[in-house]
Structure formats: C-alpha cells, structure tokens
Amino acid sequence: MATEYPAGPRQRDVLDALWRLSSSPYFTLALTIVVALALLIAAALPQEPVAARSDYVVRSQWLALVHHRYPTTGEALLAVGAFNVFRSLWFRILVALLAFNLCLRLINLAETVWQSRRSPAVRRPESFFAEKLSVIYQVTGLSWDETLAAVHRALTTTVARPGEEHAQSVSYFHADSGPWPLWGALVLHVGALLVIVGWLVSGWFGWQTEAIRLGIGQQIAVGETHYTLRLDDLAVKDGDFRAEVVLLGEGGEVHRSVVTAWWPLRGGGLTVRGMGYGPAVIVRAKDNTGRPIMLQSFVEGAEPEEMVHLPFGEPGEERYFVVPERGLVVRLVLVQSEDTNAGPSFQVQAYRGSAVEPVLDGTLVASDQVEIAGDYYVMDVGHYALLQTTYDPGDEFVLVGLLLACGGMMLMLWKPRAQAWVLVAAEGGGITVKARGEVGGHDQRFNLLVSEVEKALAAHKVMGERRG
Amino acid sequence: MSAVDEVIFWGVAYTCFLAATVAYIVALWRGLDVAALVGRLTGALGAGLMVGGLALRLARIGRWLPAGSGEVATAAAVVAVIVLLIFERRGKLQSGGAGVLVWVVLLDSFVLWSLVIGGQGSVALVTGRANVLDVLRVTLDVIACGCLLVSGGLGLARLIPARWSVAGRPSADALDVEAWRALVWGTSALSGRLVIGALAVYLAGRNLWAAESGLLGPMAAWVACGGIVAVERAGGWRATLAMLATAAALVAMLAGGG
Numbered sequence: 001m002a003t004e005y006p007a008g009p010r011q012r013d014v015l016d017a018l019w020r021l022s023s024s025p026y027f028t029l030a031l032t033i034v035v036a037l038a039l040l041i042a043a044a045l046p047q048e049p050v051a052a053r054s055d056y057v058v059r060s061q062w063l064a065l066v067h068h069r070y071p072t073t074g075e076a077l078l079a080v081g082a083f084n085v086f087r088s089l090w091f092r093i094l095v096a097l098l099a100f101n102l103c104l105r106l107i108n109l110a111e112t113v114w115q116s117r118r119s120p121a122v123r124r125p126e127s128f129f130a131e132k133l134s135v136i137y138q139v140t141g142l143s144w145d146e147t148l149a150a151v152h153r154a155l156t157t158t159v160a161r162p163g164e165e166h167a168q169s170v171s172y173f174h175a176d177s178g179p180w181p182l183w184g185a186l187v188l189h190v191g192a193l194l195v196i197v198g199w200l201v202s203g204w205f206g207w208q209t210e211a212i213r214l215g216i217g218q219q220i221a222v223g224e225t226h227y228t229l230r231l232d233d234l235a236v237k238d239g240d241f242r243a244e245v246v247l248l249g250e251g252g253e254v255h256r257s258v259v260t261a262w263w264p265l266r267g268g269g270l271t272v273r274g275m276g277y278g279p280a281v282i283v284r285a286k287d288n289t290g291r292p293i294m295l296q297s298f299v300e301g302a303e304p305e306e307m308v309h310l311p312f313g314e315p316g317e318e319r320y321f322v323v324p325e326r327g328l329v330v331r332l333v334l335v336q337s338e339d340t341n342a343g344p345s346f347q348v349q350a351y352r353g354s355a356v357e358p359v360l361d362g363t364l365v366a367s368d369q370v371e372i373a374g375d376y377y378v379m380d381v382g383h384y385a386l387l388q389t390t391y392d393p394g395d396e397f398v399l400v401g402l403l404l405a406c407g408g409m410m411l412m413l414w415k416p417r418a419q420a421w422v423l424v425a426a427e428g429g430g431i432t433v434k435a436r437g438e439v440g441g442h443d444q445r446f447n448l449l450v451s452e453v454e455k456a457l458a459a460h461k462v463m464g465e466r467r468g
Numbered sequence: 469m470s471a472v473d474e475v476i477f478w479g480v481a482y483t484c485f486l487a488a489t490v491a492y493i494v495a496l497w498r499g500l501d502v503a504a505l506v507g508r509l510t511g512a513l514g515a516g517l518m519v520g521g522l523a524l525r526l527a528r529i530g531r532w533l534p535a536g537s538g539e540v541a542t543a544a545a546v547v548a549v550i551v552l553l554i555f556e557r558r559g560k561l562q563s564g565g566a567g568v569l570v571w572v573v574l575l576d577s578f579v580l581w582s583l584v585i586g587g588q589g590s591v592a593l594v595t596g597r598a599n600v601l602d603v604l605r606v607t608l609d610v611i612a613c614g615c616l617l618v619s620g621g622l623g624l625a626r627l628i629p630a631r632w633s634v635a636g637r638p639s640a641d642a643l644d645v646e647a648w649r650a651l652v653w654g655t656s657a658l659s660g661r662l663v664i665g666a667l668a669v670y671l672a673g674r675n676l677w678a679a680e681s682g683l684l685g686p687m688a689a690w691v692a693c694g695g696i697v698a699v700e701r702a703g704g705w706r707a708t709l710a711m712l713a714t715a716a717a718l719v720a721m722l723a724g725g726g
Contacts, residue, residue: 025698032695036716039688043679044723086677202677264673273673398676402666406659412697413652
C-alpha cells in the first residue's frame with residue numbers, strides 16, 4: 001500500500017496559530033504550574049468555611065480570625081482570593097483555560113491515534129532522513145534481500161511492529177512501539193478533564209450541613225431534603241467511636257449503618273460522616289409519686305418533653321433547662337478535669353424563680369439521681385455524636401478521573417512512544433540504508449536501533465553521518 | 469530515653485550532609501575523584517544516621533510509621549541520598565550529585581528546625597489506626613519526594629553555565645537522562661499516592677477538596693509533573709524543568725504535613 005504525502009507545508013492562518021498556541025505543551029506547563037501554586041495556597045492557607053457564605057455571624061467570625069492570624073497580610077490575601085481559592089474568579093478562569101488546553105490536546109491526540117491506526121506513515125521522502133536523529137549507511141557486504149531481512153530484524157528487536165512498503169529498488173520500513181503510549185496520553189487527558197468536571201459538579205450541586213450534635217434516640221431533619229437522621233446507639237472506647245445511624249425517609253428507614261471516624265453512612269445520595277463525639281447529659285425527672293415531670297431545654301424551638309438532651313463542647317460550656325411546673329432553672333457546666341483519662345464531670349446548680357441562691361449546688365461525675373425540692377432528676381452522663389451530612393455528586397467523577405489520569409500517566413511514563421523509519425535504496429551498485437528515529441531525548445532506543453542495525457548490516461559507514 | 473538521642477544523630481547527619489555537599493562541589497569544580505568519593509561516603513553516613521535518629525524517635529514515641537512533615541522529610545532525604553548513590557553507580561553523573569546534596573541539606577535544615585528546634589512538625593498517630601492505606605500512602609510519599617529531590621538536584625547541576633570552567637562537569641545528556649529517570653519514579657510514586665489518598669478520603673466520606681484531606685499538596689506536585697511530562701513528550705525535556713516538580717513536591721510536603 002502506498003502512502004500519499006503532501007507536497008509541502010500547509011499554509012498557516014491565524015486560527016491555525018491560535019490552535020497551536022492553545023494546545024502547546026508549554027502552555028500546558030505554564031497552566032499546570034499556576035494551578036499547582038493555587039492548590040498549594042489552598043492547602044497552606046485556611047479556606048473560608050461554606051457556612052460563611054450564607055451566615056453573616058460565621059462570616060464575621062471568620063474575618064476576625066483571618067485578621068488575627070494574618071494581621072499585616074490578611075487584607076491583601078482576602079483581596080486576591082487566597083482564602084477562597086476554589087471559588088475565586090481567577091482560579092475558575094485558570095481551570096477553564098486548562099480545560100480548553102486539555103480539550104485541544106485531546107483532539108490532537110485522537111487524531112494521532114486515528115491516523116496511526118488507519119495509515120501508518122511508512123513511506124517517507126529522502127529529505128525526511130536529513131533531519132535530526134538520523135543515520136546513513138552505505139552497505140557493501142550484503143545482498144539486497146539480506147539487507148532487508150537485517151533491517152526488519154533490527155527494527156523488531158528494538159522498536160517492534162515493523163511495517164514495510166516496497167517500490168522499485170527502494171524499500172521503506174516503519175516501526176513503532178505500539179498504541180499504549182498514545183492510549184495512555186488519551187486516558188490521562190480524559191481523566192484530567194473528568195477531575196475538572198467533578199470539581200465543577202461539586203461546586204454547583206454539592207452542599208454540606210454544619211456539624212450536628214445528635215444524642216442517642218435523637219433525630220434531626222437533614223437540610224432541605226425529605227430525610228431525617230437518627231442516632232440509635234453510640235459506643236465510645238479509647239478515643240474512638242462507633243455510632244449507629246439511621247437515615248429515615250418519608251416511607252421509613254432508608255439506610256442504617258455504623259458510622260466511625262473512617263467509615264461514613266452512604267444512602268439516598270447522601271453521605272453522613274462521623275466527625276467526633278462529645279460529652280452530653282440526658283435528664284429525666286419524676287415527682288415523689290413516680291409521675292414524669294416535663295422539662296424544656298433552651299434550644300430554639302424546644303417544647304416541654306419528658307427528657308432533655310444537653311450536649312457539651314469545650315470545658316466551661318454551660319447548658320440550661322427549665323422545669324416549667326416547678327419554676328426551676330437548672331444549670332450544668334462542663335468542668336475541666338486534670339485527669340485526662342477521667343470521664344467528664346459537671347457542676348450542677350438549680351435556681352428557683354428569681355432567687356439568687358441556688359437550691360442545689362453540686363458536682364456530677366457519673367450518671368446519678370439528684371433530688372431537687374422533693375423531685376427526682378435522673379441525670380445520665382453519656383455522649384453525643386458529631387455528624388455531618390454532605391451531598392457531593394462530583395466525588396465519583398473526581399475519583400474516576402484521578403484513577404484514569406494516574407493510570408494514563410503511568411502508561412506514558414513506562415511505555416514511552418518510539419518510532420523509527422528506515423529507507424533502503426539500491427544506488428550506484430551499492431545499497432544505502434537511511435534510518436530516522438523519533439524518541440524522547442533521553443530515550444536510548446534509537447541508539448539501540450542504530451547499534452542493532454550496524455551489527456546486523458556489519459555496515460561500512462561510508463557517509464558516517466549522524467545527526468541529533 | 470530522652471529526646472537528645474535523635475538530636476545527636478540528626479546533628480551529626482546534618483554535618484555529614486554539609487561535608488558531602490562541600491566535597492561534591494569540590495569534585496565538580498576541580499574534577500577530583502577523591503572528593504567525589506568523600507562526598508559519597510559522608511552522604512551515605514549521613515543517610516544512615518538519619519535513619520538511626522528516625523528509628524530512635526519512632527521507638528521513643530511508640531509509633532512505627534513516620535507521620536507529619538518533619539518525619540516524612542527525614543525519610544525523603546534518606547531516599548534521595550540512596551537513589552543518588554544508585555544512579556551514580558550505573559550512570560555517568562560524575563559529580564552531578566552536588567545539586568541533590570544542596571536540596572538534601574535544605575530539607576535537612578527544615579527537619580532540624582521543625583523537629584528539634586521547633587519541636588513540631590509531627591502529627592501524633594496511634595499505631596493501631598495506621599492501616600494498609602496509611603502505610604502505602606506514607607511510603608509512596610517518601611519515595612516520591614526522594615526521587616523528585618534527585619531529579620531537581622540534577623536539574624540544579626544542569627544550571628551551571630557552560631562558560632564556567634568546571635572540571636568535573638557531567639554531560640548535559642547524562643543529567644537529562646538520569647533526571648528523567650528519577651522524575652519517572654517520583655511521578656509514578658506520586659500517582660500511586662494520589663490514588664490511594666483519594667480512595668481513603670472518599671471511603672471516609674471526607675471532602676476531596678478540603679485541606680484536611682491531605683490531597684491538595686500531592687495533587688499540586690502531580691499537576692506540575694503532568695505539565696513537565698507534556699513538555700517532555702514534545703521533545704522539550706531538560707533536567708532543569710524537574711526543579712519545578714521538586715519545588716512543588718517540597719512545598720506540598722512541608723506545608724501539607726507530609
């Protein structure tokens with residue numbers, strides 16, 4: 001099969017030049033370096049919490065923190081978006097440019113793959129062999145057939161997959177190392193684009209709730225979904241925790257799973273992650289006849305109930321509940337313990353009406369029953385789980401994209417592409433062999449090919465010309 | 469056992485690395501084989517002492533897996549020296565390792581500042597919680613940083629202007645070939661680390677794009693490597709390019725906690 005080649009270089013226009021510039025590997029390098037810098041900034045500097053975008057209190061706390069930590073540079077860093085890299089305009093433009101560059105390179109690659117499959121460029125003009133990485137021999141000791149066989153053997157040994165075309169007194173050979181490097185590059189580009197798509201999807205559709213403190217038996221509605229989260233059990237041991245969490249939908253239980261610091265609950269498109277746990281006190285009360293007394297916590301929207309759940313965070317935090325029918329207010333304070341291995345302890349004070357002096361002032365170190373003004377208050381010292389619900393449909397794209405990109409990168413690195421062309425011509429009673437290689441500058445395969453050809457031909461290098 | 473133990477080891481190792489750097493530079497400048505040999509020996513001794521110090525530290529703390537930027541940097545410096553010595557045995561680097569030693573000394577300075585002077589740079593890690601993914605992640609982190617350090621170091625040696633009269637100058641081709649080889653190993657380890665890290669973060673239900681995921685730093689280094697590979701495929705490879713990946717990997721490791 002003969003291959004047609006264009007007579008000369010194609011006329012270039014502005015669009016052509018723009019295409020070349022935008023798909024240039026140096027443009028890729030420049031963009032990747034700036035993206036790498038941006039990622040390093042995002043890794044090194046604290047990024048604005050999601051809640052700060054909608055909650056002014058959180059935002060002002062965040063700004064105060066920034067000014068406290070970066071008193072001299074804080075304003076400048078805020079102005080350039082260094083504390084909000086992934087949502088800054090410059091980063092989006094940068095990613096858009098990188099995606100554009102990757103798309104163009106992907107098209108170029110697809111074209112190369114298509115061409116390499118359809119018509120391997122076996123036949124090359126003489127001028128092709130006058131460029132770099134080429135070598136020319138004058139063979140005198142071998143017949144025509146022996147020379148062709150030797151060239152074929154050398155190409156098979158060093159590069160693989162030789163193809164050949166024969167014309168009158170001229171034979172052309174082409175060999176390349178196989179499709180893997182090209183496929184690797186294709187997969188790498190597709191993977192990188194998938195990561196970008198995943199990042200965009202996460203940014204557009206993803207959301208997460210604030211950390212929710214949930215005691216055993218408690219449940220809470222998840223954001224604006226129709227799901228409800230319930231904690232059925234919580235076991236704490238050696239600083240680790242296992243929370244049995246149930247995701248409830250309109251029709252009942254959707255999913256149930258044990259959540260740990262390393263294993264979330266996944267169901268209904270949501271991910272419920274265990275962020276930690278903390279001490280809590282669960283209070284129930286009854287009078288001296290055993291009748292339950294209604295209690296009410298100070299949480300917004302709380303109603304009188306038979307049980308209140310009081311979660312605590314840092315030592316010194318205080319929680320209140322009221323006993324409406326007794327006119328009592330009970331205050332609990334988490335006390336800092338000197339013994340880090342000891343469980344949490346609480347100071348408990350109860351006040352009646354507007355009296356300044358408490359009717360009860362004591363310490364609670366374990367679950368206990370406390371008598372206040374003739375009623376009995378059962379105070380169970382336990383824990384709450386700190387849970388966070390996220391919805392991120394982009395995660396899977398990012399994960400698959402990273403897998404593809406890293407796999408493609410490995411193929412490219414470990415199976416680099418090498419091509420070689422050889423022209424064998426009968427000239428003036430002798431045989432001339434011209435070889436040309438296309439390999440990376442550090443790739444030794446062309447040198448290997450040259451030595452193999454020399455060995456096979458036992459050539460007399462009359463012209464001894466070698467470039468590259 | 470007191471904290472002085474590893475300090476002594478690392479202090480002597482630092483001195484060894486400094487001596488090795490000077491010896492390599494002398495070998496590079498004057499072409500003295502003896503100086504290159506001294507450089508190799510003191511470098512190897514320094515690496516051995518770093519390993520000893522790290523082992524003592526981990527035994528004292530009660531862990532077996534390096535954690536935090538300081539400990540990972542220690543292990544990466546050791547890997548860099550080992551990789552350099554291997555490359556020197558099989559390649560034609562002559563005294564091109566001078567650049568690598570410069571990076572190693574810089575990294576070791578950080579280790580001393582972080583773990584000894586600052587007393588920080590280490591994240592407590594309960595031994596029982598270090599699963600297979602953690603072990604793989606840290607191992608690949610260390611290999612990636614060590615190899616990229618070598619690649620960037622050879623790139624540094626490639627920067628020596630041609631007009632300077634340097635008797636022990638290695639050929640630019642040799643530096644390019646070996647720097648590429650180190651970059652290939654480093655990028656491969658980084659790719660594995662990125663995939664494992666992403667998988668662990670995803671399985672734990674955490675945000676892949678949050679700094680706490682520990683993915684942004686390696687991703688930055690990997691992205692820089694990707695750009696360099698693109699240029700290499702186009703035939704524009706120079707060892708000096710590797711310095712970009714090295715710088716990104718070092719910043720990622722030091723800022724991101726390893």
